[in-house]
Amino acid sequence: VKPSGLTSSEATAAVSRFQEYLRIDTAQPSPDYVKAAAFITSQAEYIGLESQTLELVAGKPLVLVKWPGKNSALPSLLLNSHTDVVPSEPDKWDHHPFSASLDSSGRIYARGSQDMKCVGMQYLEAIHLLKKAGFTPDRDIYLTFVPDEEIGGNAGVGAFVKSEIFKKLNIGLVLDEGLASPGDEYRLFYGERSPWWTVIRSKGEPGHGAKLYDGSAMENLLKSIEVIKRFRTAQFDLVKAGVKAEGDVVSINFVYLKAGTPTPTGFVMNLQPSEAEVGLDIRVPPSADPEALERRIAEEWAPSSRNLTYEFKQKVPIFDIYGKPAVTVADSSNPWWNLLEEAVKKAGGKLGKPEIFPASTDARYYRELGIPAFGFSPMANTPILLHDHNEFLSKDEYLKGIEIYESIIKELASHNGDTIDEETKAEL
Numbered sequence: 001v002k003p004s005g006l007t008s009s010e011a012t013a014a015v016s017r018f019q020e021y022l023r024i025d026t027a028q029p030s031p032d033y034v035k036a037a038a039f040i041t042s043q044a045e046y047i048g049l050e051s052q053t054l055e056l057v058a059g060k061p062l063v064l065v066k067w068p069g070k071n072s073a074l075p076s077l078l079l080n081s082h083t084d085v086v087p088s089e090p091d092k093w094d095h096h097p098f099s100a101s102l103d104s105s106g107r108i109y110a111r112g113s114q115d116m117k118c119v120g121m122q123y124l125e126a127i128h129l130l131k132k133a134g135f136t137p138d139r140d141i142y143l144t145f146v147p148d149e150e151i152g153g154n155a156g157v158g159a160f161v162k163s164e165i166f167k168k169l170n171i172g173l174v175l176d177e178g179l180a181s182p183g184d185e186y187r188l189f190y191g192e193r194s195p196w197w198t199v200i201r202s203k204g205e206p207g208h209g210a211k212l213y214d215g216s217a218m219e220n221l222l223k224s225i226e227v228i229k230r231f232r233t234a235q236f237d238l239v240k241a242g243v244k245a246e247g248d249v250v251s252i253n254f255v256y257l258k259a260g261t262p263t264p265t266g267f268v269m270n271l272q273p274s275e276a277e278v279g280l281d282i283r284v285p286p287s288a289d290p291e292a293l294e295r296r297i298a299e300e301w302a303p304s305s306r307n308l309t310y311e312f313k314q315k316v317p318i319f320d321i322y323g324k325p326a327v328t329v330a331d332s333s334n335p336w337w338n339l340l341e342e343a344v345k346k347a348g349g350k351l352g353k354p355e356i357f358p359a360s361t362d363a364r365y366y367r368e369l370g371i372p373a374f375g376f377s378p379m380a381n382t383p384i385l386l387h388d389h390n391e392f393l394s395k396d397e398y399l400k401g402i403e404i405y406e407s408i409i410k411e412l413a414s415h416n417g418d419t420i421d422e423e424t425k426a427e428l
């Protein structure tokens with residue numbers, strides 16, 4: 001096996017392929033999934049990998065690529081990436097978000113350059129290099145290019161984990177997305193906060209806009225907002241003081257307010273409305289007590305005594321199907337963790353302290369089933385620009401990431417004493 005590393009012509013070609021993928025407009029709410037699936041399929045073919053496009057939900061293709069190992073009885077490795085990206089406001093960008101233009105300092109600007117078309121292509125490029133070097137994995141390696149992560153993943157990984165095909169894959173470990181790191185350590189995520197998207201509605205007596213009285217819908221709701229705001233501040237202060245990491249507190253943000261009596265040009269100004277509501281994006285860390293939090297919502301934030309009700313628009317469970325917090329062990333007691341840490345080190349990188357991902361990723365579907373999953377996107381010395389204007393990734397960081405994955409895939413693909421059941425052992 002040759003030493004790793006890309007030649008300069010390989011590097012130029014790899015950057016062009018990344019740009020080509022970035023130029024496909026897969027922005028929600030109307031991503032060009034057909035084009036993206038065709039592109040991924042052609043890349044897999046070029047590398048010499050089998051692929052199939054699954055349409056588990058109409059119009060939502062998922063491309064499953066396989067690199068067969070020497071021993072299919074071993075648990076497999078799954079490398080996941082989503083093909084969709086969030087929308088952008090092109091007018092507010094210095095380069096068009098689907099231009100993937102490379103500026104003079106080596107930055108590639110595009111929606112999806114960090115989140116997460118980089119990772120999907122890096123998996124393929126790393127496998128390409130390993131294949132060229134004559135490496136064959138011990139275990140089977142699968143790659144999934146999935147739709148709809150940015151809108152919740154129900155028709156993507158959500159549908160995939162319920163499919164018959166998935167059940168046959170015998171997945172031992174999943175790698176999925178992480179975040180860029182402004183420093184030189186890569187970030188690694190072993191769990192994530194659960195979104196509890198909550199609506200609080202209030203009712204109250206309507207009345208004249210000039211009258212001071214108790215119990216209007218607005219007043220009832222504003223009292224709640226004050227209480228919620230205090231809780232939010234307390235949580236945020238823990239982060240600001242460095243006592244807790246972002247992923248370890250409950251975050252709450254007010255995402256909309258709705259009230260008033262509309263007119264064709266605005267709102268009635270002298271009528272106190274009888275209904276009002278607020279939308280909250282709440283994110284709950286795996287370490288939280290979900291029952292206590294829900295009690296707080298019911299008793300302090302939306303008490304029926306103040307004519308308030310609440311509804312969860314989305315409430316992702318904190319626990320896996322075995323009733324344990326849905327996190328992956330990220331210390332030396334997990335052999336996968338040791339291999340991953342070692343692989344990054346061998347490629348000249350360093351992992352920071354494992355973290356809880358502050359938002360949601362598709363990894364949650366796997367962790368919920370008890371399958372180990374790590375979130376990792378090799379982008380060091382890079383500002384965190386996912387979902388932001390002028391999202392970019394430097395060419396060099398992208399190429400370095402290919403070498404990091406080359407090392408990771410090589411390490412994780414090897415049969416390092418996996419426990420195989422007796423029956424399987426006998427067959428071998």
Ligand SMILES: CSCC[C@H](NC=O)C(=O)O
Pocket residue numbers: 149150151152153195314359360361
């Ligand atoms: C729970 S579905 C939403 C998924 C989304 N993921 C990335 O931003 C998020 O808001 O975290």
Ligand SMILES: [Zn+2]
Pocket residue numbers: 082115116149177
């Ligand atoms: Zn993402």
Ligand SMILES: [Zn+2]
Pocket residue numbers: 086115150386387
């Ligand atoms: Zn995203």
